[in-house]
Each structure stands twice: as structure tokens, then as C-alpha cells.
Amino acid sequence: MISRAAVVPHPPLLVPELVAGAAAETEPVRAASLAAAGKLPGPWVAVAAAPTGRATFVPPLAGTFLGYGVDVPVSLGGDPAPGADLPLPVLVTAWLRERCAVEVSRVEIVPDDLPVGDCVALGRRLASEDCGLLVLGDGSTRHGPRSPGSDDERSGPFDAAVHDLLATADTDGLLALDPALARELGAQGRAAWQVLAGVPGPWRGAGAEFFAPFGVGYHVAVWERP
Structure with missing residues (x-):
């Protein structure tokens, strides 16, 4: 049975070598993510959403962050x-694992447009595994003028709601998140959270934090069994 889960973001800025000029500004996100992941028992099963579609990656496996500017092997x-x-x-999973x-x-990579019912089905299949569950996903990319997407006033309320749901382990509330709204706001983590x-x-x-450096929302949370 999965006894604990950690929610973290997966931006390149977690890796200090990739943000040499902004390492101090991004340190709170990095520290919170490492602290949350560090509470997970091993072995980990990680789940994330990506536009590339369904795929499973198993060790032994190595890669590099060279495509994001610096050759940091993991x-x-x-x-x-x-x-x-x-x-x-x-x-990012590999980077966290090493630390x-x-x-x-x-x-497990799932499509970022995975229907809610399919998200639930995957969660149920994972439930019997004896592992720590690492859930990777970013919030809205449209927080203010520094955001990579255009500013959208709905981003604040959306990520505030997600933060509250993660803080209280509200599964029903998370499953009620609107996939269409999440897509419009660039919140790629929606499917992984569901x-x-x-x-x-x-x-x-067991703790939740929210950060929005550079206009992107990043959620960090830990869930555990009562």
C-alpha cells in the first residue's frame, strides 16, 4: 500500500546549474521540493503528465539536462x-532521486489531457504497490506580467484552490478540477494531481506550500495515511 505521497513541480529551475543568475530566487522552491521528496519511503513510483503521451520509464536509465542549457547528467x-x-x-525525478x-x-508519464476517469483508474491500480508516490506537476503558467503565458486573472483563484485541496488532501475537490480550465491556464499538473x-x-x-516565481505556479505538498 502507498503510505505517503509527495507533490512537487518539475521545472528546470529546480536544478541550480540551470539558473545560475537566479539560484537565490528559486531556492525556496528547490528546498521545499527536496524536503517533500525526502519524506517519501523508497522505492518511488513517480507520476507526471506531459504532452508527449503515455510512456513508462524504468531504470537503469540516464539522461542529461543539456537540452535545458547545461550538461547536468542524472x-x-x-x-x-x-x-x-x-x-x-x-x-527531475532522477535529480531528486540522487539527492x-x-x-x-x-x-509513469500520462497525457496532460487524460480524462478524469482514466486518472482515477490509474490511481486505483497504483494503490496496492508498496512504494512512495512522487507526483510531479506544475500549476498555471499565467500569473502576472512575468509569466511565460499572458496574464490571466483566473490563475490566482485556480492555484489558490489547488493549494487548499492539496493542503487538506481533498480528493473529491481535486477530481472536480476542470480539465478545460486547467488547460487554458497552462496547469499541466492537473492530470497527475487527479x-x-x-x-x-x-x-x-502533512504540509503544503505554493510558489510563483517568474509567473508560474508551483505546488509542493505531502500526504500521509492517518
Whole structure:
């Protein structure tokens, strides 16, 4: 049974070498993500959403952040050949794994437009596994003039609601998130959060934080069994 889950974002800015000029500004997100991931028992199963579609990545496997500006090699474990072209959530999972010194069983990538019912079904299938569940996903990309997307006044209320739902481990509330609104706001984490909500409870929140450097919302939370 999954006894604990951690929600973290997966932006390149978690890796300090990739944001040399803004390492101090991004340190709170990095520290919170490492602290949350560090509370997970091993081995990890990670879940994230990406536009690339459904895929599963298992160790031994290695890659690099070179495509994001700096050659920072990372590994999911084992003795892999270097240089695989890995999606960003897999690279971030590997980066977190190395710093938390745990094993990773696999990373499940789901389409970012995965229907809610399919998210729930995956969560239920994961429920019986003896692992820590790492859930990777970013909030809205449209917070203010510094955002990569145009500013959207709906982003604030949307991510405030997500923060409250993650803080209280409100699975029903997470499953009620509107996929169309999340897509409009660039909140790619919606599907991964709803996979978490599909893992049968009971759950309780054990801490949640929200950050929005550079206009993108990043959620960090830990859920545990009562």
C-alpha cells in the first residue's frame, strides 16, 4: 500500500546549474521540493503528465539536462548508458532521486489531457504497490506580467484552490478540477494531481506550500495515511 505521497513541480529551475543568475530566487522552491521528496519511503513510483503521451520509464536509465542549457547528467539508478533523451519530469525525478538517495521503480508519464476517469483508474491500480508516490506537476503558467503565458486573472483563484485541496488532501475537490480550465491556464499538473486523488484513502495533508516565481505556479505538498 502507498503510505505517503509527495507533490512537487518539475521545472528546470529546480536544478541550480540551470539558473545560475537566479539560484537565490528559486531556492525556496528547490528546498521545499527536496524536503517533500525526502519524506517519501523508497522505492518511488513517480507520476507526471506531459504532452508527449503515455510512456513508462524504468531504470537503469540516464539522461542529461543539456537540452535545458547545461550538461547536468542524472540517473534513475542502476548502471545505465548515458545520454538518453528523457522527458523533463523523468529528468527531475532522477535529480531528486540522487539527492534523496532512494531507488525508483519507474516513472509513469500520462497525457496532460487524460480524462478524469482514466486518472482515477490509474490511481486505483497504483494503490496496492508498496512504494512512495512522487507526483510531479506544475500549476498555471499565467500569473502576472512575468509569466511565460499572458496574464490571466483566473490563475490566482485556480492555484489558490489547488493549494487548499492539496493542503487538506481533498480528493473529491481535486477530481472536480476542470480539465478545460486547467488547460487554458497552462496547469499541466492537473492530470497527475487527479491520479493522486484516485488513490483510495483515507489521506491527510502533512504540509503544503505554493510558489510563483517568474509567473508560474508551483505546488509542493505531502500526504500521509492517518
